[in-house]
Amino acid sequence: MELGSTLWILASYISLLILCWVFAWVLYYDLTRTHLPTEIRQRTKLRCITLLATFLMTLAAGAEKIGICNRYKIWRLALNGIPPLTKSGLVIKDLLFDGVPVRVYWPKTKAAGNRRGVIYIPGGVGLLGSRAAYERVCRYIARESDSVVVSVGYRLAPEHLYPLPVLDCCTVATHFLKNALDYGVDPSHITIGGDSSGATFAAAVCQRLTARKDLPRLRGQVLLYPFLQALDFNLPSYQQNHLVPPLFKKRAVKLGLMYLTGKYENMDRIMKNAHVPKDLWSKYRKWISADHIPEEFKARGYVPFEPPPFCEDLHAICKKGFDPMFSPLLAEDEAIRRLPKTFILTCEYDVVRDDGLLYKKRLEDNGVPVTWHHVKDGFHGIVFFIDYGPFEFQSSRSSLKHLTHFLEGL
CATH class of the missing domain: 3.40.50.1820 (Alpha/Beta hydrolase fold, catalytic domain)
Incomplete structure (x- = not known):
């Protein structure tokens, strides 16, 4: 039981490190390889959405490489987003x-x-x-x-x-x-x-x-x-x-x-x-x-x-x-x-x-x-x-x- 708990904790730390590394890479990529013209209003909002989208796309590509799931299936789930909560x-x-x-x-x-x-x-x-x-x-x-x-x-x-x-x-x-x-x-x-x-x-x-x-x-x-x-x-x-x-x-x-x-x-x-x-x-x-x-x-x-x-x-x-x-x-x-x-x-x-x-x-x-x-x-x-x-x-x-x-x- 203790060995299982230790492995679980270790796996959690490794996963967290991987996520942090991916986010750091996405942030670097966004700041060095994208361009947001000053004429676009609400640029900060677009920047945040772009960061989130690139982060999810990167994770999906990684999941595909290790055989977990096709990247496009993950992208589709992300694009579907949260269903509308209000009555139509x-x-x-x-x-x-x-x-x-x-x-x-x-x-x-x-x-x-x-x-x-x-x-x-x-x-x-x-x-x-x-x-x-x-x-x-x-x-x-x-x-x-x-x-x-x-x-x-x-x-x-x-x-x-x-x-x-x-x-x-x-x-x-x-x-x-x-x-x-x-x-x-x-x-x-x-x-x-x-x-x-x-x-x-x-x-x-x-x-x-x-x-x-x-x-x-x-x-x-x-x-x-x-x-x-x-x-x-x-x-x-x-x-x-x-x-x-x-x-x-x-x-x-x-x-x-x-x-x-x-x-x-x-x-x-x-x-x-x-x-x-x-x-x-x-x-x-x-x-x-x-x-x-x-x-x-x-x-x-x-x-x-x-x-x-x-x-x-x-x-x-x-x-x-x-x-x-x-x-x-x-x-x-x-x-x-x-x-x-x-x-x-x-x-x-x-x-x-x-x-x-x-x-x-x-x-x-x-x-x-x-x-x-x-x-x-x-x-x-x-x-x-x-x-x-x-x-x-x-x-x-x-x-x-x-x-x-x-x-x-x-």
Whole structure:
């Protein structure tokens, strides 16, 4: 018994030392390899959240290396966070739409007729997003816009690689459009949207479904700080914000590659665009180029980038990333012209800011009405923190208010 107690105490001290070492490393990493611009309000709060996230990610990576658990499973649990403790004022049900799990939110208030519907796709780079993680966001949209919201529980990579998560979202959208009346929704007033990679999926699904004549037309699309192309990782926003948390440039490319292929390698060369052949540069330069970014967004510094020699092996690994279902910005004009009214939210201190700006230009050039809101002090993931009490940012609520005003105006 005494030996067992001694071993237990020794193990506790060792565990504590390991945790202290990990935290010290995370603190050093954060202070030396991240950059928090002074223009971001509530910087201390973001710093604390970043430290906590990096600490948990580091522990999860360590747990995976010693065979305890896959790191992504731990990250998913952490992202789910603490369930909302307050009453929602909504009717909430978990259902299946043609085999895909969804969570549906109905306002309790009476409506004169069928309500508008919103299909919301969680972010998380196709690896981490879940209905539980985005519970607060979906509750807010349902309450504030008086809409029926469908949150999509698509399958996750690396267990289910691209394009399976997007196809799950297509399945849900198709089912909802066909059966909207069964859920008290006007089929002609359905909008699809999401944030981060959820916005990527929403843009891809919207392009795919607007070509179908057997479905009601989507009323709108909502794209919150979307990732939209895997061609150029050296646009001004990638250069300016590569060290701004929570979505560092390397993290964005690394996780995106994991979602696409199930592994990551040669990260440095991909980040320098060595995976893109000259013929694709020539083909897509009319849509993806720093020349199409307004000068005001280059004020913090931009250096024209010359990619290294093309690598055929990298192209073979990444070529699926040039599919419009992965990179909606690469869709042809014919597909872009069919798109509905669009709301785009961009954040100044976000590596994928310029994807949103370029998509805005493409939509407007093809006659698609765009409502654009730019968060001048914002960073990637800002709306995720809505109704998270002390973790909520001032821009979280104001950004979602712009979204709900767009929905009300459709």
